[in-house]
Amino acid sequence: MAKPLDPKKIESARQYSSCAERREQRRKLMQDEIAENQRSNGVIVIPPKKLQEVQQERPKLRVAAYCRVSTQEEEQVGSFDMQVRHFTQRIEGNPDWELVEIYQDEGISATTVKKRLGFQKMIADAVDGKIDLILTKSISRFGRNIVDILDNLNVLSALNPPVSVEFETEHITYTGDGKNNLLIVLLSALAEMESQQKSEAIKAGIRWRMAEGIYKFSVQNTLGFYRDHFGRLVIEPTEARIVEYIYESYLEGATPSEIAAALTEQGIKSPMGNDSWSVGTVRSILRNEKYCGDALMQKTYTKDFRTHKSVKNTDLNMYFKENHHTAIIKKEDWLKVQKLLSERHTSPHKAKLRFLSNRFVAHRVKDGLFKGYLILDSRWSPAERQEFMKIVDDTQDNTK
Known part of the structure; x- marks a missing residue:
């Protein structure tokens, strides 16, 4: 008998040979087919008609x-x-x-x-x-x-x-x-984040300029002032006369409500260009320190850089510069107005003196021999005149 065979070795070799031959045969067949196609000008690709129409249109x-x-x-x-x-x-x-x-x-x-x-x-x-x-x-x-x-x-x-x-x-x-x-x-x-950082940098620069007294605050809606092309604060004479009228009227005894009504009646437009004046607008003009030449800066500030909404400043420093610019109202007159605003806010007698029973107004004489005297309205009844004189007497007693 011949020497026994090694079945594992034989089968392994047979399988390897068979797989290798099959792969080689498939490779040769594919190459032959490609060569034949190339000799016959290859395969013609015909795109769908719909695709051609879409591309053209x-x-x-x-x-x-x-x-x-x-x-x-x-x-x-x-x-x-x-x-x-x-x-x-x-x-x-x-x-x-x-x-x-x-x-x-x-x-x-x-x-x-x-x-x-x-x-x-x-x-x-x-x-x-x-x-x-x-x-x-x-x-x-x-x-x-x-x-x-x-x-x-x-x-x-x-x-x-x-x-x-x-x-x-x-x-x-x-x-x-x-x-x-x-x-x-x-x-x-x-x-x-970049926007927030830029906003904080701008705010820091503004506060530095405020602290140094060189900040150019906006006067866009401030009656009587404008900035020239050099950025300088300049008085606008026509509007300044309106401011003077408001202060003179108030010092003569008129209320902000009466002043607003008078300006509206005269056809004077408000700082925002409105036909009618509000009491709040008149009162803000009376309280604005810029009209006596001073500047209080950072009264409001932008709390959220996203909304750009200004809020009243109760958290940050304010910056005050006296005699910052040319005044429209004399400092002594402005201080008198502030005192009257404070007194009339707290004193009911002085409020009645300025505005009696919502109908009769007491006016002061501006100049001449009777400067400072009050003019009584002829329409007042004797009882109203007595009430008025009592208010005057009470007011004088309170100021002694």
Whole structure:
């Protein structure tokens, strides 16, 4: 008998040989088929007719851009013009794009979208189906409030079809498919943090200028003052006469209510341009230290950088500078008004002296021989005259 075989070794070799041969055969067969196809000009690919029609009839992409700068300083104005020019050229230079509009907000803060009318119009046009793609410089240009950024992106992505937003600086296109959601959230948070840090830096600079007495406070709604093109505080003579009228009337015994009614009746517009005057407006003018040349700064401050809402300052330092600028009202007259405001607020007798039974007003003589005397109304009854004289006597006793 021959030597016994090793079945394991044999079967292993047979299986290896068989598998290797089969793989080699398949490889050779595939190569032969490819060579044959190449000799016969290969395979002709015929795309679906519907796809061809869609590609041929596909309309241009309707593209808009959003440009914004937060201030109207010269360097920012240049940046704004460059943004508009850049996006206009980019969109018009793409044959597959059609320019919808360059939406603009110049000199508007991005902390919230409430005041950004250009941004609001863009979102409204997108909702109306007028835009396919929005281009903007960066997430910080789109907004610096993470809630507003994400809310508006969700609005755009929920449209049918969705509107995409391309952020050039970050090289991100937001399509709402979830691919860039986390990155958008992180970058939006960074933009908001940057806005907060910038706000704190600006506030610190303002407070430093207040402490040094060089802060240029706003007089936009302050009657009688304006700032010239050098930033200097200047008296506006016509409006200053209104301020003088208010102080003179009050020192003569008229109430803020009477003064407001008189100004309204004369057709004088309020500091906000309204036809009617409010008692609060007259009272604030009477209490405003700027009219005697002083300046009390940081009476209000912005508590939340997101809302930009000013609140009465009860937490931070205030800064007072005496003789800060040219006065409209003499200091002694202004101090008299403050004393009267305080006394008439606490003394019922002096209140009655100024305004008797809501109908009869006692006026003081301004100048001449009878300067300082009170004029009695001829319509008063004897009882009312007696009451008036009693009030005068009581008032004089209280001032002794």
